[in-house]
Amino acid sequence: MKIHHIAIICSNYEVSKKFYTEVLGLNIIREVYREERQSHKLDLAIGEHYVIELFSFPNPPERPSRPEACGLRHLAFAVENVEEKRNELIHKGLVCEEIRIDEFTDRKFFFTQDPDKLPLEFYEI
Structure with missing residues (x-):
């Protein structure tokens, strides 16, 4: 039917939160911290359209290369x-x-x- 959202794992939650909200201007729908996973989850929208789930996890691996790494x-x-x-x-x-x-x-x-x-x-x- 359509793409619901895109999930992004960041290395520094506060830096990425500021980037996506203040630099790109996306709107915060919901922000939670999941203690059991040591993970932040930030739901972001363009206007009223939910588009990005921003996650933080302890020690995520770096992206292998830009832009032809396997994956997104x-x-x-x-x-x-x-x-x-x-x-x-x-x-x-x-x-x-x-x-x-x-x-x-x-x-x-x-x-x-x-x-x-x-x-x-x-x-x-």
Whole structure:
């Protein structure tokens, strides 16, 4: 029917929480700490749409390589204006790749990364 959410495990909960809420502007739906698992769980939304479950666990392994590691390659966000979003993120201190054009759709996009080096794409719709 549709994708319900994407789960991300972070290495530093407070850093990633700040990144996803203050830098990217996602809204907090619910935040819990599960003592038995020593794990934070943060449910995040874009507007009213639940999209990301952010987890922390003790000592998670690092991502093997970027971006061709087996598993999730990148997370893509739809934006109305790629130039504006790129400038906003650069102003907030992120390193952003140059804007490229999708050879199949002629749409603009660029990549940056989250605090754990998960590649994030911003794609103009």
